[in-house]
Amino acid sequence: MAALSAFKAIGRGLLGAAIGLAIGWGLALLLGAAIPADDATIRKPQVIIAVGYLFALIGWLLGVGLWSGWAREWLRLPTMELTETDWRRYFRFSLDHKVIGLQYLVTFVVLMLLAGVLALVVRVELATPGEDILGADGFNTVMGLHGIMMIAVAVATITGGLANYLVPLMIGAEDVAFPRVNALSYWIVPPVAILLILTPFFGGFDTGWTAYPPLSVVNANGQLLFLLAFLTFGLSSIFGGLNFTTTILKLRAPGMTLMRMPIFVWSVLGASLIAVTATQFVAFGLLMVILDRVVGTSFFDASKGGDPLLYEHIFWFYSHPAVYVMILPGFGIELEVISHFSRKPLFGYKYVVGSILAIVFLSMIVWAHHLFTSGMQDFLLIPFMATTEVISIPTGVIFLAALATMWRGRLRLTTAMLFAIGVVFNFLIGGVTGIFLADVPTDIHLQENYFTVAHFHYTIMGGEIFMIMAGLYYWFPKITGRMFSETLGKLHFVTMFVFFQLTFLPMFWVGMQGMNRRVADYNVEFGDLNQIISIMSYLLGASFIFMVINMVRAWFGGERAVGNPWGARTLEWQTTSPPPVENFDAPPEVTGDPYGYGTPEAPAHSSPATGTVGN
Amino acid sequence: MVNQGKSGSTGLSRALWLGWVVIAALFVVEVVEYIVGVAMDSGSLWFMVLLAVPGAGLIAWYFMHVKQLWSDDHADAEPAEHGHGGLGMNRLGLWVFIISETFLFSALLSSRYFLRGVERPDDLNQLLGLGISVVLLLSSLTAFRAEAAAEYGDQARFKRNMLFTLGLGLVFLVGVGVEWSEAFAHFPPDSAFGTIFFTMTGVHAFHVVTGMLVLAVVYNMGRDGRYGPGNYWGVEGGVKYWHFVDLAWVLIYPTLYLVS
Numbered sequence: 001m002a003a004l005s006a007f008k009a010i011g012r013g014l015l016g017a018a019i020g021l022a023i024g025w026g027l028a029l030l031l032g033a034a035i036p037a038d039d040a041t042i043r044k045p046q047v048i049i050a051v052g053y054l055f056a057l058i059g060w061l062l063g064v065g066l067w068s069g070w071a072r073e074w075l076r077l078p079t080m081e082l083t084e085t086d087w088r089r090y091f092r093f094s095l096d097h098k099v100i101g102l103q104y105l106v107t108f109v110v111l112m113l114l115a116g117v118l119a120l121v122v123r124v125e126l127a128t129p130g131e132d133i134l135g136a137d138g139f140n141t142v143m144g145l146h147g148i149m150m151i152a153v154a155v156a157t158i159t160g161g162l163a164n165y166l167v168p169l170m171i172g173a174e175d176v177a178f179p180r181v182n183a184l185s186y187w188i189v190p191p192v193a194i195l196l197i198l199t200p201f202f203g204g205f206d207t208g209w210t211a212y213p214p215l216s217v218v219n220a221n222g223q224l225l226f227l228l229a230f231l232t233f234g235l236s237s238i239f240g241g242l243n244f245t246t247t248i249l250k251l252r253a254p255g256m257t258l259m260r261m262p263i264f265v266w267s268v269l270g271a272s273l274i275a276v277t278a279t280q281f282v283a284f285g286l287l288m289v290i291l292d293r294v295v296g297t298s299f300f301d302a303s304k305g306g307d308p309l310l311y312e313h314i315f316w317f318y319s320h321p322a323v324y325v326m327i328l329p330g331f332g333i334e335l336e337v338i339s340h341f342s343r344k345p346l347f348g349y350k351y352v353v354g355s356i357l358a359i360v361f362l363s364m365i366v367w368a369h370h371l372f373t374s375g376m377q378d379f380l381l382i383p384f385m386a387t388t389e390v391i392s393i394p395t396g397v398i399f400l401a402a403l404a405t406m407w408r409g410r411l412r413l414t415t416a417m418l419f420a421i422g423v424v425f426n427f428l429i430g431g432v433t434g435i436f437l438a439d440v441p442t443d444i445h446l447q448e449n450y451f452t453v454a455h456f457h458y459t460i461m462g463g464e465i466f467m468i469m470a471g472l473y474y475w476f477p478k479i480t481g482r483m484f485s486e487t488l489g490k491l492h493f494v495t496m497f498v499f500f501q502l503t504f505l506p507m508f509w510v511g512m513q514g515m516n517r518r519v520a521d522y523n524v525e526f527g528d529l530n531q532i533i534s535i536m537s538y539l540l541g542a543s544f545i546f547m548v549i550n551m552v553r554a555w556f557g558g559e560r561a562v563g564n565p566w567g568a569r570t571l572e573w574q575t576t577s578p579p580p581v582e583n584f585d586a587p588p589e590v591t592g593d594p595y596g597y598g599t600p601e602a603p604a605h606s607s608p609a610t611g612t613v614g615n
Numbered sequence: 616m617v618n619q620g621k622s623g624s625t626g627l628s629r630a631l632w633l634g635w636v637v638i639a640a641l642f643v644v645e646v647v648e649y650i651v652g653v654a655m656d657s658g659s660l661w662f663m664v665l666l667a668v669p670g671a672g673l674i675a676w677y678f679m680h681v682k683q684l685w686s687d688d689h690a691d692a693e694p695a696e697h698g699h700g701g702l703g704m705n706r707l708g709l710w711v712f713i714i715s716e717t718f719l720f721s722a723l724l725s726s727r728y729f730l731r732g733v734e735r736p737d738d739l740n741q742l743l744g745l746g747i748s749v750v751l752l753l754s755s756l757t758a759f760r761a762e763a764a765a766e767y768g769d770q771a772r773f774k775r776n777m778l779f780t781l782g783l784g785l786v787f788l789v790g791v792g793v794e795w796s797e798a799f800a801h802f803p804p805d806s807a808f809g810t811i812f813f814t815m816t817g818v819h820a821f822h823v824v825t826g827m828l829v830l831a832v833v834y835n836m837g838r839d840g841r842y843g844p845g846n847y848w849g850v851e852g853g854v855k856y857w858h859f860v861d862l863a864w865v866l867i868y869p870t871l872y873l874v875s
Binding site for chain 1: 708711730731805814
């Protein structure tokens, strides 16, 4: 019975969603009557989906905890606070940032593995020329689902999961600024997942994750589900960014000046600033497509004065900065791990902070490099080429800071450190190949082929996902209170690193030779290489088995972790593993630099401190 | 952190007086825009920007107290007690949300200029447009007065002005409804200008509705004296959001009705 009671909140949420769906459906039928008969057959189902979903979403949120924990206050009723402290709180509308962080982490690591399986399905289709198992439409949907799910994973695993768990700890706060908004931002995510899973039953969507009109206005209803899911996810991202910005600026412990913050906190601040601003643009872009489909406006219908280019501008105004929402906190993890395991102060801390802020700004003015082949005005080409080149300067500063921190350090090659070092190699390739995509003449050839796919995966998978792995292994003892097996961890790193190279390096080659991306079929001459790529990708997928075994085993039976197993100086390690509900037994006081390794006279970062000072 | 309670009728009457001055200035801005845009039929974009931006600035400075952001407890200062950022934290959080929303409205405005340039159909009901703009500005004044009343502990005035604000919001929505029914005949949603017109007014009206919901909740929670000097964040937050919805309209109105 106790086990069953854990799912009461989710049950109430589902009930709320069902009631909401019914209300929305009814309303949609009334609204649908007003649609002119000539396009009613196409638009009526879409009105039902859109309005039904909107009400189902509200019903779900009210049922799952918004009503009992928040909205009752608006009607002057007493709110019901969650009191459980056992495992059941992980299935409830908990306000504890550590619970929410773990909810995010587990959800998105599972989602990552699922989306990884989809990538393998894509590779099965691409193993030989011709349309094999999926067919053109099936391929498009599977590829699009892989894309959007991984985008969500890349955005939310750090900013939702790790940041949620760690930022309050690292700045010495008890919780985030707005715990209820925080819980809301997590519980918005399950409907997103459900919508995406349902898309194949509504005809799938064949636009890829970018959803360019005019195709996205006229294709199957699965596209509408995709648009609604993306829009909802954006909302979650905005709430998260709002929370972290405020938390970091207002809830730091006494003595934690801005320039004493661990670099991970800075990087999350940077990502949050992008998330709260640019995300509104993609929300509006998606809204325009939804309106074109459901209401019948003509944003993108050129015959009625619309212009599909508008969508591309608006979409990339968000979606380019979005890669910095992914990679900036990744850089933060990278530098944390490298500094702590090199036993050296972070090189050029101030310059790294400046670079993060520079990237936040520059990321907003580079978007049109995604449009070099779109037919936009020619005079825009050179300015956007220039800004894109310029953004490599702050990125390079961060990259050099990582190298210089390791230089002559006492490297401890733990699993986390290995992943961080792997990033240095991968990101170098990702960064250098990016230059060819930033330059207009080469981009015109490379834009639509596998060179771009390889570049993207070298930066986001070889970069950010490796960084996430570094972070997961680094903070695993803190979060679970258990130690994992370093041997299995290192096996995971070696296999993942090697097969990652073997999967994606050949893609640069087939791309330059002209193999188109986003297509199920290709020229027979690329058959051999693609077969190799596919086999390597299966092995890359298999490398994650080490991670799953390692983490599951450690979590349920691993050796207990002490408070500070790595001897790190930052605040999150100066408390028990896992931390108590209020994070610290006594409010911490910050007295020094977070990275004073190797200098015996450096003051401790905080008091009380358990970390080894010096080296 | 609890802000300093204020009392005394001089403080309140000064605040109320300031509200009238600001609203008068805003009316002047709207009317000059209207005369230049419609009566003189020369709605140059630059002229409208020149007027609308200071108008929005007046709202942000005097009604939304943007300077609190850097004048009250500073980001670097120690929070009042462990784990509580207090009023300064709430204010910053709301401003971050508002800044986020400005990006949504910038996307709306840029789409209008991207798709239709400064095209202005002759069928726009100009008088109605001016009318609902004035109504919404007035509602900002009453919201401002409600906040000042709560700040100085004048419960009756607080409740009265909250109801005025909600009423004016309703009048605005009715105005938009009338506008929509006329617009359907002249430029339906699937026409070039109709697409922009219905989306911009629709997104804005959606914000008016949510703002009214927030204000209704604030009124309901505060109707038996919950808010007073030193404890009126609920009112301040709701009212700030309402002012923002008004600020957005100050930019949308010339964009939709006046530039040509």
